[in-house]
Amino acid sequence: MRTDKLDILTLDELYALADKTGLDLPPGLERPFVVEEILEVLEEDSEDRREAQGEEVHIDEKKYSGLRIGDFDADIGLGDSLATRYNETMIRAIARDPSWAFAYWDVADADIEMLRGDEGAAGLFLRVAEIGPHGEHGDSQREYFDIPIADNDLQWYINLPRSGVRFRIDLCARRGGQAGKFRVLARSNEVESPRQSLAASAETLDPSSCELLALSGAEDIPLDDAPEGNPLRILPSGRGNRAD
Amino acid sequence: MKAAYLALVLNAHMPFVRRPEYPRFLEERWLYEAISETYLPLLRVFRSLEADAVPFHLTLSVSPTLAAMLGDKTLCERYVEYLDSQLRLAEAEEVRVGMDPAFGPLAGMYRALYAADKEDFLELYGRDILSALDFFYKKGRVELMTSSATHAFLPIFRDCREAVTSQVETAIIAHRKAFGKHPAGFWLPQLGWYPGVADVLRSYNVQYTVVTTRGAMLGEPTPRFGSFAPVECPSGLVAFIRDAGATKAVWSESTGYPADPVYRDFYRDIGFDLPAEYLDAHLENPGERIFTGFKYWSVTGRTEDKRPYDPAAAKTRAVQHAGRFLAERKTSAAAAAGLMDRPPLMVCPFDAELFGHWWFEGPAFLEALFRQVASAGGLGLTTLGDYLKDFPDNQKSVPEFSSWGDGGFAEVWLDGSNDWIYRHVAKAVERMSELAERFPDESGLRERILDQAAREVLLAMCSDWALLMRAGKSASFARRQVEEPIANFGRIYDMLCSNTVSTEWLTRLEKRDNLFPSINYRMFRRKR
Numbered sequence: 001m002r003t004d005k006l007d008i009l010t011l012d013e014l015y016a017l018a019d020k021t022g023l024d025l026p027p028g029l030e031r032p033f034v035v036e037e038i039l040e041v042l043e044e045d046s047e048d049r050r051e052a053q054g055e056e057v058h059i060d061e062k063k064y065s066g067l068r069i070g071d072f073d074a075d076i077g078l079g080d081s082l083a084t085r086y087n088e089t090m091i092r093a094i095a096r097d098p099s100w101a102f103a104y105w106d107v108a109d110a111d112i113e114m115l116r117g118d119e120g121a122a123g124l125f126l127r128v129a130e131i132g133p134h135g136e137h138g139d140s141q142r143e144y145f146d147i148p149i150a151d152n153d154l155q156w157y158i159n160l161p162r163s164g165v166r167f168r169i170d171l172c173a174r175r176g177g178q179a180g181k182f183r184v185l186a187r188s189n190e191v192e193s194p195r196q197s198l199a200a201s202a203e204t205l206d207p208s209s210c211e212l213l214a215l216s217g218a219e220d221i222p223l224d225d226a227p228e229g230n231p232l233r234i235l236p237s238g239r240g241n242r243a244d
Numbered sequence: 245m246k247a248a249y250l251a252l253v254l255n256a257h258m259p260f261v262r263r264p265e266y267p268r269f270l271e272e273r274w275l276y277e278a279i280s281e282t283y284l285p286l287l288r289v290f291r292s293l294e295a296d297a298v299p300f301h302l303t304l305s306v307s308p309t310l311a312a313m314l315g316d317k318t319l320c321e322r323y324v325e326y327l328d329s330q331l332r333l334a335e336a337e338e339v340r341v342g343m344d345p346a347f348g349p350l351a352g353m354y355r356a357l358y359a360a361d362k363e364d365f366l367e368l369y370g371r372d373i374l375s376a377l378d379f380f381y382k383k384g385r386v387e388l389m390t391s392s393a394t395h396a397f398l399p400i401f402r403d404c405r406e407a408v409t410s411q412v413e414t415a416i417i418a419h420r421k422a423f424g425k426h427p428a429g430f431w432l433p434q435l436g437w438y439p440g441v442a443d444v445l446r447s448y449n450v451q452y453t454v455v456t457t458r459g460a461m462l463g464e465p466t467p468r469f470g471s472f473a474p475v476e477c478p479s480g481l482v483a484f485i486r487d488a489g490a491t492k493a494v495w496s497e498s499t500g501y502p503a504d505p506v507y508r509d510f511y512r513d514i515g516f517d518l519p520a521e522y523l524d525a526h527l528e529n530p531g532e533r534i535f536t537g538f539k540y541w542s543v544t545g546r547t548e549d550k551r552p553y554d555p556a557a558a559k560t561r562a563v564q565h566a567g568r569f570l571a572e573r574k575t576s577a578a579a580a581a582g583l584m585d586r587p588p589l590m591v592c593p594f595d596a597e598l599f600g601h602w603w604f605e606g607p608a609f610l611e612a613l614f615r616q617v618a619s620a621g622g623l624g625l626t627t628l629g630d631y632l633k634d635f636p637d638n639q640k641s642v643p644e645f646s647s648w649g650d651g652g653f654a655e656v657w658l659d660g661s662n663d664w665i666y667r668h669v670a671k672a673v674e675r676m677s678e679l680a681e682r683f684p685d686e687s688g689l690r691e692r693i694l695d696q697a698a699r700e701v702l703l704a705m706c707s708d709w710a711l712l713m714r715a716g717k718s719a720s721f722a723r724r725q726v727e728e729p730i731a732n733f734g735r736i737y738d739m740l741c742s743n744t745v746s747t748e749w750l751t752r753l754e755k756r757d758n759l760f761p762s763i764n765y766r767m768f769r770r771k772r
Binding site for chain 1: 399400457458489576580584645646651655
């Protein structure tokens with residue numbers, strides 16, 4: 001972003017832009033300081049993202065060379081921003097890579113009231129359960145772990161302990177005064193964490209096939225899964241807290 | 245039979261950026277630049293090869309949104325206006341730098357480029373690039389594939405079956421309408437594969453697709469020929485495997501061919517070098533600093549002190565790089581050939597716009613490659629469909645979830661900058677399915693409303709906007725491209741629930757988001 005693009009924005013618009021970029025600026029700043037802060041964070045962010053992406057994605061971006069920089073207003077479409085939530089009790093999970101799944105959820109206002117009133121709920125948590133190996137069917141819960149979440153959380157990235165297995169995530173509420181008791185509010189779809197190592201069948205390949213794999217560039221793919229990498233169970237995502 | 249085969253696969257795609265309600269719309273220039281620098285130059289390469297009776301074979305995916313825009317009268321009109329504007333700028337440039345021995349000829353080169361584009365577009369193709377591609381399709385030189393309707397990254401929607409099937413079904417219908425044939429191949433946007441997508445594609449009679457090397461190597465069982473032969477999924481879908489070595493030589497921004505110092509520099513453009521007053525007088529978007537397409541400098545190196553671009557030297561280098569590329573493929577094929585019971589196949593998938601738009605000399609590279617393959621012998625060019633006819637039996641294996649984005653999975657399209665999209669899109673798909681179930685046999689106005697609702701849901705699934713949000717480029721615009729169709733869908737949903745219709749608004753929306761005229765909202769009915 002260049003200065004001349006920011007110059008046409010009002011101070012309020014600059015503050016709004018700063019907010020969008022994650023800057024928490026104190027009120028009453030002089031215009032040049034606001035512009036400088038925005039430029040700095042955008043430049044850093046843009047460079048970080050550029051460096052973090054593959055060649056194909058870089059080239060893909062080249063298609064979009066004539067990008068507008070200011071806000072874009074359409075004459076057809078939305079008047080207000082999209083709702084943050086749909087006031088329903090649900091949870092959905094999406095596999096992102098071998099280590100992380102993205103989960104988003106919601107609890108309907110009526111269910112929250114019911115939990116607070118009738119059941120004296122003592123907090124929400126996610127139960128992440130392994131339900132079987134990759135590529136197989138069946139629904140038998142094997143190992144699981146729980147992640148406490150705040151009432152106003154709506155989404156998290158969840159660290160999956162193992163790749164190449166199927167998981168399911170339950171959105172649960174603890175029952176107040178009843179130690180260990182909880183209620184499953186919603187159950188997610190199944191998530192398959194992809195393998196990051198060669199299939200077991202690779203160990204029985206003949207020497208010719210091993211050589212072909214090496215010629216194909218597969219030598220950097222391990223035969224065994226990497227050990228558990230990230231000790232954190234969750235990572236915050238960009239947006240998605242309940243409005244209240 | 246050849247000793248080895250090379251299959252070039254190009255993915256031509258642009259997101260739907262048609263905005264007729266604006267007199268000029270900046271993002272439409274993406275399309276015009278791609279037509280001018282990639283699609284028309286590629287067609288010139290095909291014609292040149294045909295004129296010299298050089299056999300060439302290429303697999304080309306034309307995305308449904310690109311096909312919709314290439315066939316749109318308004319955009320074709322505007323493209324001619326764009327060319328006229330570029331020609332006026334070229335004339336002004338010839339006046340400005342005409343006497344300069346280095347830059348004068350370059351201004352003339354751009355005038356000749358845009359003049360050739362205009363003549364080809366108007367006189368030769370009658371504004372119909374799709375028919376020009378179809379000509380080579382029917383001749384068997386170019387095999388056309390389709391891709392997701394709006395370039396959706398399908399692994400993210402794997403648990404929303406209607407989201408995936410609607411993308412595939414709409415794409416296939418659009419392809420048949422544009423080219424009169426059922427597509428045998430399906431380009432997965434970003435090479436985004438997940439195991440279940442094979443069943444979906446096969447259920448629509450798609451025969452093949454392309455996957456990443458890593459996705460295939462992580463498959464079960466491990467492909468015994470590595471990336472030198474495709475694998476077949478249990479459903480019968482064949483997955484061709486990208487040749488990692490071949491593609492890196494062309495893709496890499498830092499070490500690939502396009503980074504050669506003699507090639508034209510993409511970034512140095514008069515749109516950012518010259519005074520605003522001069523540019524404002526010649527461009528359609530006064531006040532906007534944009535890439536004009538007029539670039540006078542060579543890559544040179546990591547320096548601001550660039551050397552003037554020398555087209556003759558660059559073309560010579562493109563021919564040399566084609567020779568090097570071919571020699572390396574032959575070496576690779578020779579190493580693999582003795583280890584296989586069939587000729588090795590090397591599949592090289594690229595974005596089409598890499599050739600010409602980003603890598604200005606890319607079309608010259610391709611032409612030289614085709615000519616050298618034809619004259620050298622040993623290595624044969626093939627399309628993916630032709631290869632399957634010759635080698636229908638392939639190892640059974642299922643590739644792993646994968647993409648060609650950074651990290652190899654879904655990291656690019658699912659991170660803190662863009663993950664908010666999926667709650668809304670999944671809800672829209674769910675509600676669209678609900679509408680399709682509630683109104684299975686509508687006609688007249690209500691059918692129009694439902695069809696438009698289906699278009700809006702598809703538009704919201706476009707992966708390009710998530711990519712731009714993550715890249716931090718024009719995030720506000722990209723965000724709007726998702727929010728708008730979601731909001732439009734929400735308005736339609738509310739209309740149908742309350743049985744009130746704003747026909748004026750609907751008609752305006754239909755005129756703007758006019759892609760997929762044969763869309764059938766019933767494809768969102770839940771599959772039983």
